[in-house]
Amino acid sequence: MAKKVPVLELLNLRVGFPGAEIVKGINLEIHEGEKVALVGESGCGKSLTAFSILRLLPNGAAINGGQVIYDGLDLATLPAWQLRRIRGKGIALILQEPMTSLNPVLPIGLQIAENIRAHETMSRKAVNERVIELLDLVGIANPRERARMYPHNFSGGMRQRVMIAMAIACNPRLLIADEPTTALDVTIQAQVMDLLEDLCSKLNMAMLLITHDLGAVAQWADRVAVMYAGRIAEMAPIRPFFTGPRHPYSQGLLNSSVEDDWHYTDTRLTEIKGTVASSAGEKGCAFAPRCPFAAAECRGAPPPLEEVRKGWLAACYRREAIQALQEGAAHVPA
Amino acid sequence: MTDATLVKPHRRLRLPKSLKDPLFVLAVLVFTAVIFMAIFADVIAPTDPQDMVNMPFLWPFQDSFSPLGTDQLGRDLYSGIVHGSRSTLAVGFSAAIFGLIIGTAVGATGGYFGGWIDTLLMRLTEIFQTMPTMLLIIVLLAIGDPSIPLIAVAIGLAAWPMIARLARAEFKALREADFVMAAKSLGYPTSRIILREILPNALPTLVVGASVLVANGILLESAVSFLNLGDPNVVSWGSLIGNGRTQIRSEWYLSALPGLATVLTVLSLNIIGDRLTDILNPRSKVR
Amino acid sequence: MRAIGKVILRTLLQAIPTMLGIVLISFILLHLMPGDAVDAIAGMSGSASQETMHAMREAYGLNDNIVVQFWNYITGVFSLNFGQSINYSAPVLDVIMERLPATLILMLSAFVLALMTGILVGWGMAVFAGKWPDRLLTSGSLLFYSAPNFWVGLMIIVVFSAKLRWFPSGGAESIGASLEGWAWFLDRLHHLVLPSVALAAFFMAIYARLTRAAMLEVLRQDYIRTAAAKGIHPVVIQFRHGLRNALIPVTTVAGLHLGNLLGGAVVVETVFNWPGLGRLTMSALAARDNQVLLGILLLSSVAVIVTNVVIDWLITLLDPRIRA
Numbered sequence A: 001m002a003k004k005v006p007v008l009e010l011l012n013l014r015v016g017f018p019g020a021e022i023v024k025g026i027n028l029e030i031h032e033g034e035k036v037a038l039v040g041e042s043g044c045g046k047s048l049t050a051f052s053i054l055r056l057l058p059n060g061a062a063i064n065g066g067q068v069i070y071d072g073l074d075l076a077t078l079p080a081w082q083l084r085r086i087r088g089k090g091i092a093l094i095l096q097e098p099m100t101s102l103n104p105v106l107p108i109g110l111q112i113a114e115n116i117r118a119h120e121t122m123s124r125k126a127v128n129e130r131v132i133e134l135l136d137l138v139g140i141a142n143p144r145e146r147a148r149m150y151p152h153n154f155s156g157g158m159r160q161r162v163m164i165a166m167a168i169a170c171n172p173r174l175l176i177a178d179e180p181t182t183a184l185d186v187t188i189q190a191q192v193m194d195l196l197e198d199l200c201s202k203l204n205m206a207m208l209l210i211t212h213d214l215g216a217v218a219q220w221a222d223r224v225a226v227m228y229a230g231r232i233a234e235m236a237p238i239r240p241f242f243t244g245p246r247h248p249y250s251q252g253l254l255n256s257s258v259e260d261d262w263h264y265t266d267t268r269l270t271e272i273k274g275t276v277a278s279s280a281g282e283k284g285c286a287f288a289p290r291c292p293f294a295a296a297e298c299r300g301a302p303p304p305l306e307e308v309r310k311g312w313l314a315a316c317y318r319r320e321a322i323q324a325l326q327e328g329a330a331h332v333p334a
Numbered sequence B: 001m002t003d004a005t006l007v008k009p010h011r012r013l014r015l016p017k018s019l020k021d022p023l024f025v026l027a028v029l030v031f032t033a034v035i036f037m038a039i040f041a042d043v044i045a046p047t048d049p050q051d052m053v054n055m056p057f058l059w060p061f062q063d064s065f066s067p068l069g070t071d072q073l074g075r076d077l078y079s080g081i082v083h084g085s086r087s088t089l090a091v092g093f094s095a096a097i098f099g100l101i102i103g104t105a106v107g108a109t110g111g112y113f114g115g116w117i118d119t120l121l122m123r124l125t126e127i128f129q130t131m132p133t134m135l136l137i138i139v140l141l142a143i144g145d146p147s148i149p150l151i152a153v154a155i156g157l158a159a160w161p162m163i164a165r166l167a168r169a170e171f172k173a174l175r176e177a178d179f180v181m182a183a184k185s186l187g188y189p190t191s192r193i194i195l196r197e198i199l200p201n202a203l204p205t206l207v208v209g210a211s212v213l214v215a216n217g218i219l220l221e222s223a224v225s226f227l228n229l230g231d232p233n234v235v236s237w238g239s240l241i242g243n244g245r246t247q248i249r250s251e252w253y254l255s256a257l258p259g260l261a262t263v264l265t266v267l268s269l270n271i272i273g274d275r276l277t278d279i280l281n282p283r284s285k286v287r
Numbered sequence C: 001m002r003a004i005g006k007v008i009l010r011t012l013l014q015a016i017p018t019m020l021g022i023v024l025i026s027f028i029l030l031h032l033m034p035g036d037a038v039d040a041i042a043g044m045s046g047s048a049s050q051e052t053m054h055a056m057r058e059a060y061g062l063n064d065n066i067v068v069q070f071w072n073y074i075t076g077v078f079s080l081n082f083g084q085s086i087n088y089s090a091p092v093l094d095v096i097m098e099r100l101p102a103t104l105i106l107m108l109s110a111f112v113l114a115l116m117t118g119i120l121v122g123w124g125m126a127v128f129a130g131k132w133p134d135r136l137l138t139s140g141s142l143l144f145y146s147a148p149n150f151w152v153g154l155m156i157i158v159v160f161s162a163k164l165r166w167f168p169s170g171g172a173e174s175i176g177a178s179l180e181g182w183a184w185f186l187d188r189l190h191h192l193v194l195p196s197v198a199l200a201a202f203f204m205a206i207y208a209r210l211t212r213a214a215m216l217e218v219l220r221q222d223y224i225r226t227a228a229a230k231g232i233h234p235v236v237i238q239f240r241h242g243l244r245n246a247l248i249p250v251t252t253v254a255g256l257h258l259g260n261l262l263g264g265a266v267v268v269e270t271v272f273n274w275p276g277l278g279r280l281t282m283s284a285l286a287a288r289d290n291q292v293l294l295g296i297l298l299l300s301s302v303a304v305i306v307t308n309v310v311i312d313w314l315i316t317l318l319d320p321r322i323r324a
């Protein structure tokens, strides 16, 4: 089990576009060497959360409130030049789409070297050696020749390996990976996940993995945070979560994927009745309109995250009632 | 295939927002004024621009009878600019229509049918694009005596490749659209598909292209008449600029003012074209 | 390097049908123009009887089948025989080659000027997108985009030559100065400035607008976020990752404008008395020197094609994807 020192803390983080708040106050901490999975429906604000950590939001989006604490600093308000020293050095980012996340006109070796040179003073030769070492580390054969090639010479899986090499170039303490395998073939997905896991333990790197793949979460993460419509619905260590999730949304998620083989499936979490959009603009619990257990109290104010057990939080007014109901029926969701 | 994909994507107009843009409104006003000027030239400026009516080399605002001054022969510049708008606009518009017809025909045929027809037509487009525009126009003018129709045809012949490229891209994309596929599967004749299904949807792009073409037509016409290649009996902005050339160091207003008229007209056209792109083309989100 | 050679070879091969098409068009135009070579020669020599003219047409092959005539024309053109200038009584090729370099110098310097300033201005517009510097530059570029080049030429003559006396108002070199070496070069450069600016203004506006659009498009790409996530300085991101990619579409479109640029040069030359093809074209038109007119059309098209090869090579340097 990882040590309990937080690398990153999100405190009531709120992110939105003008006139539309997407991330509505998130609290999340990631500890040294810990692997946290962030799951949730498409559009619920996972990517926006990830991008806001390094202030790499798309045009128009902005952090509206809250803090991002790293190393005692609030990244949300840190001067740009100081933030730059953390980007790629303390915290690294891997994007979803390997076909577009590398610059098409620069050799990949140079793109990796850029990261190193931005943070370390090394001789050109030492940088090149390090690039080759990194490419070798992520499993790219002939690294010396490959370093001189351009992104279009590589397949999707290979490009994602290059992205990983780039991300780990400065031994970051935290790696944020936004659906790093979604765009890849199923067999390649497994390889890339294995590589990430391997590197995490080798480099004692903490990781925030955004994914739709509950199989990968079960096999791989220490902790999972379930996001729904811009809020955390449930946050739990991996074992209790998969044996008895407390939020009805989490239960729906697991039920919709439980029939599949847990190993690396791509269940897009869409099999719950209704969509996120249908709950937009409602007061109270955002999930209530789709929730089979919803009652009057659910429509007042958004439910707070409450402790179920130590390290296990859920945001549901009817948590206890539901549990009683389900234990009474002697049916515990698998 | 669901019903929804069969509905023709008639683009919705977002006029109100752009109408509020003062620059757009101003451009429309200026352009309308220029068109009025051309239509009612005889009323607005009753003096003949070819007549010597006053003392030579009067500066603007010096004499109330010739508010914009006179040239070396005492011809009224105000009257020249008002009457000059006629041939400038006439050539600009007819050249644009001519170029639009050729360009659309070539581009639409190539884009819709593809294959060797497309290759051939694109080659033709490339040939016309390679020949320096102004030189081609000059060579075409050598065929006959200078007249407004010949100039318009020459400019249209030299300027159509731009439209052909636009039309080709549009037809190529729309050919694959669901509603066109549906029309094909219903067995509609090709001519109907092209004219009734695709053309209306390609129109917004072509309208924007046409506004650029008119602007180009005006610029090219003014160049032709500046070079003294136009009809010597007709006043145009270009010929006025050319006429002022000999005194450019002293009486520079003779060239400056008709040039300013040209710039304002073309500028308003370009602004209108720019905003039309935003209004008619939901795909262009840049700007 | 070999890959680049291949790209150039491919472009040249592709240019052959274009060139053939242009020759065909100029052949058609030659037949549409009033009068033929014999009329021209007869006109020069004063009077000629119908019989001698018929005999000359026979001798020149002008009574042959049209296909045979076309074949003779093509072989003539490809062996660089463009016929005889009636106005200058010299081979068309010699007459043109004497003036083509001046036009090319004007065209190329205007092209480089337009591309450099256009990219710089467009980049500035993109950096300040939506703010007042962007609006100002956008309006300014729209203004240049709407002004006839010869008028811009006249106006800068008024300001920079007549009033400020910074630059000469015409010609390509100081007359009778007989300068040498460095001084000669500076003198030529001094004469080149105003015409280049006049010709470049319109294209600079186009390239600025293009660069702005391309830059905004590129800056939205994922790889820009990747670069920022590495902690790279924003200026480096702008240049190495942004501009570097935006240059590809800009250069590609710039290549399409070369024909327009050369055509514009012809007009600007007459404003500045530049000793290039412009004045030759005007005198050939006045004298109905058809062979010269078509020779100019053909050779300037060749110049456009050759310059395009250079542009293609540039794009190959910029974009590794097409080097494959």
Ligand SMILES: Nc1ncnc2c1ncn2[C@@H]1O[C@H](COP(=O)(O)OP(=O)(O)OP(=O)(O)O)[C@@H](O)[C@H]1O
Pocket: A017, A018, A020, A022, A040, A041, A042, A043, A044, A045, A046, A047, A048, A049, A060
């Ligand atoms: N310009 C905009 N204005 C307002 N809302 C926007 C804008 N752009 C995106 N959004 C909204 O922001 C949200 C984007 O969230 P985000 O990209 O973080 O989702 P996600 O959870 O990562 O989804 P996915 O699983 O599909 O990646 C979406 O709900 C989208 O509708």
Ligand SMILES: [Mg+2]
Pocket: A046, A047, A048, A178
């Ligand atoms: Mg996402």
